[in-house]
Amino acid sequence: MTPRLGRVLTGAAFALVLAGAGAAPAAADNGVRERPNDAPVTFAGTVALSNCSGSIVRTPQSEPDDPAMVLSNGHCIETGFPKAGQVVVDQPSKRTFKVLDENAGQLGTVQADQISYATMTDTDVSLYRLTSTYAEIEAKYHVAPLLLDPRHPRKNTDITVVSGYWKKQYKCSVDGFVPQLKEYWWTWKDSVRYTPGCETIGGTSGSPVIDDHTGRVIAVNNTHNENGEECTLDNPCEVDRKGNVTVRPDARYAQQTYGIVPCLRHDGTLDLGREKCELPEPQA
Secondary structure: OOOOOOOOOOHHHHHOOHHHOOOOOEEOOOOOEEOOOOOOOOOOOEEEOOOOEEEEEEOOOOOOOOEEEEEEOHHHOOOOOOOOOOEEEEEEOOOEEEEEOOOOOEEEEEEEEEEEEEEOOEOOEEEEEEEEEHHHHHHHHOOOOEEEOOOOOOOOOEEEEEEOOOOEEEEEEEEEEEEEEEEOOEEEEEEEEEOOOOOOOOOOOOOEEEEOOOOOEEEEEEEEOOOOOOOEOOEOEEEOOOOOEEOOOOOEEEEEOHHHHHHEOOOOOEOOOOOOOOOOOOOO
8 A cells, every 4th residue: 555665628528538549439318438349458547646536537527727736645645544433634745747648658747736635544535626627638638638537437347557657557356245345443444355367566556447348447546465464554455245254365445435426616626515425524
């Protein structure tokens, strides 16, 4: 889990998901245009952090003039790992991110003005609000954001983990879902476990997990069991619904992202009290 070690858009054009840049987009029922199914997954829309990976993401409700958002892990924020139970909201940030093109070439940078949300409780996620809108980023870099899938991912889905830090892709499938994944003092719920093939390493933390068929983000890569230990730092263990503990040496995991969609406002902040928003709230 250690981060390193251990064209202006208007209307339908805005919603083009450039996981398959260059291919003709297809129209969805709601008029949103997305990258065509089964187009190759590229690095377009991903970013590199100083110690992790990430991606520029949007929800199906996002508009061109909304502040753009960067998705990564909670354990990748610059202030250090959040403690168990800790939720960070609307914290000022001046972090910069390297924007990559479809071939992992660096186009330039974007900057955050706040950490809109970060936690390592129930999930391991961070969302940065940028000083640029989606339209401004597209006009400057010709890169569109990746779409967060609002649906729960499915077992056996072919996926690609795209690391902006290492400029490398890892391909495998969704092996299953873990009711509770425990690592040190953190517990994550309904985590994604990969099949062998996604041999992620330190620095891939925060990488978007992309559905190869739709090009949508279904999860964010966050940890793997490095030494075969049970529930220790960098050695997560699985806990089933009956409380039974299983250790899978070398297993890799991600945290689902569909739950972010109901929580995100147009101004780049989160409304944790919204209907269907189940992200943890800050403790009183």
